[in-house]
Amino acid sequence: MSSSPLLVFDFDGVLVDGMAEYWWSARRAALRLRPDLQLPVSAPPGFAQLRPLIHKGWEMVLLAAELGRDDHRLSDTLADYGGALDRALERWEWQPSQLQEVLELVRREAIATDRSAWLALHRPYPGVPERLRALRGEAADWAVLTTKGAAFAAELLSAEGLEPWQLFGHEQGPKPEVLLQLRSLNRPIWFIEDRRPTLEQVRATPGLTSVRCFLVSWGYVRAADLTGLPPGIALLRPERFAAPLATWP
Known part of the structure; x- marks a missing residue:
């Protein structure tokens, strides 16, 4: 030994x-799935509060969509994170694998088109x-x-x-x-x-x-x-x- x-x-x-990149990529991935979402260019304060709870990349995309809802209650998501994820998946009719795939597509495209800009987000x-x-x-x-x-x-x-x-x-x-x-x-x-x-x-x-x-x-x-x-x-x-x-x- x-x-x-x-x-x-x-x-x-x-x-x-990579906090800046998380929102940058999560926002773009969410908009790929739902172009009608109204998501700010800069991460809302709620995203930073949720980040310590996030375990996998697909969760970021789902939370970006949730933060775009007018009736989203951040306190409810913080209080019951796992349950909030389950309810959000049902609400948007998405699957974790689908969200992960779109997130990684966004990142691959960013690296291919402007690697230096993507790296600068970290x-x-x-x-x-x-x-x-x-x-x-x-x-x-x-x-x-x-x-x-x-x-x-x-x-x-x-x-x-x-x-x-x-x-x-x-x-x-x-x-x-x-x-x-x-x-x-x-x-x-x-x-x-x-x-x-x-x-x-x-x-x-x-x-x-x-x-x-x-x-x-x-x-x-x-x-x-x-x-x-x-x-x-x-x-x-x-x-x-x-x-x-x-x-x-």
């Missing part, structure tokens, strides 16, 4: 801030590219595990000159399943994420109790998520992230 850790990073909200979090490059000096490998399409994450990593050991997109399946597959490497696995429910799901998955889980304090995390963390999930602040791995919680 190798003693050097494999650091597995979530992408959006951990390595890259920004790496301060110090993140430098820290990832420094991991080599600590004999640690790093991978990316994201619900974004792998091709789009690869475009953004390439633009920053970053080369992960491996990149897993939504095409490879749910995050716990990918982490279970990585167990065969027989090395310590550290999972870094900004979505507390995902970390809690990992901790509850049989076979993943040895995975060290970290919740970053930046990204799209909610303030309430940073307190009262359960055993097995450690808070990772920027100053600790920048420090040697041996000092991490």
